[in-house]
Amino acid sequence: MPIFSDLDALSADAAQRFAEAALDAVRQRGKFVVALSGGSTPRRMHACLTAMPSGSIPWAQTHLMFGDDRFVPPTDDLSNERMARETLADHVQVASLDGMVRADTPAASADLYEALVRERLGSELALDLTLLGMGPDGHTASLFPGQISVHEKKRLVIGAIATMSVRDRVTMTPPLLNNSREILFLVAGADKAAPLKRVLEGDENWDETPTQAIARYARNVTWLIDEAAAANLSPETRARIS
Ligand code: 6PG
Numbered sequence: 001m002p003i004f005s006d007l008d009a010l011s012a013d014a015a016q017r018f019a020e021a022a023l024d025a026v027r028q029r030g031k032f033v034v035a036l037s038g039g040s041t042p043r044r045m046h047a048c049l050t051a052m053p054s055g056s057i058p059w060a061q062t063h064l065m066f067g068d069d070r071f072v073p074p075t076d077d078l079s080n081e082r083m084a085r086e087t088l089a090d091h092v093q094v095a096s097l098d099g100m101v102r103a104d105t106p107a108a109s110a111d112l113y114e115a116l117v118r119e120r121l122g123s124e125l126a127l128d129l130t131l132l133g134m135g136p137d138g139h140t141a142s143l144f145p146g147q148i149s150v151h152e153k154k155r156l157v158i159g160a161i162a163t164m165s166v167r168d169r170v171t172m173t174p175p176l177l178n179n180s181r182e183i184l185f186l187v188a189g190a191d192k193a194a195p196l197k198r199v200l201e202g203d204e205n206w207d208e209t210p211t212q213a214i215a216r217y218a219r220n221v222t223w224l225i226d227e228a229a230a231a232n233l234s235p236e237t238r239a240r241i242s
Pocket of ligand 1: 038042
């Protein structure tokens with residue numbers, strides 16, 4: 001796919017890929033389980049999804065989950081669940097939307113969510129599609145630099161600590177994220193150019209750039225990036241990811 005001129009073009013392509021993944025999953029397995037990303041980048045893609053002609057996406061067989069969330073009530077402005085409801089789920093009729101924050105502590109919420117993930121995914125434990133962003137510090141989901149969460153090898157969902165807005169988080173871990181049938185990274189903006197170069201070209205250092213633990217080891221990764229985020233990439237890298 002091209003390196004996109006801007007977030008609008010990137011989001012339209014991401015929405016098309018979301019629709020294709022959904023139709024493929026429902027055709028093959030009768031349902032589509034997707035992990036949404038938080039932050040602001042996905043908003044435009046969600047708008048593209050809700051604007052698609054009726055029948056483009058099998059919403060009635062679609063189960064929305066989250067790759068991570070801030071440990072705040074789902075009604076809080078900072079909640080990824082709230083953002084997903086406002087920009088997507090409130091506009092379509094999905095089979096289910098599973099919020100992550102449903103207990104008194106991040107760890108207890110993570111335990112509940114892991115049980116739900118196992119129920120939804122069955123023994124293969126493979127999300128059909130995972131949408132991920134990346135922070136200017138190189139984090140993805142809520143796997144933050146300098147935190148042990150990126151090194152989790154057994155648990156599928158854990159409580160984590162962020163080094164930015166809202167410290168307490170709940171996040172899917174590399175074992176679960178990397179087993180996704182497809183991962184789309186949506187990365188736009190000049191503030192992502194430095195970490196994106198570390199992820200795609202840099203020495204391996206998960207503590208510095210946790211996104212490497214997903215981008216370099218997951219089953220199937222597609223990068224949807226804009227020119228601003230790609231500014232520091234070598235011609236070889238641009239060719240490799242296009
Ligand atoms: C979160 C997200 C996080 C996000 C990045 C990028 O809870 O904040 O899940 O991992 O994807 O921080 O955020 P932007 O898209 O807002 O730059």
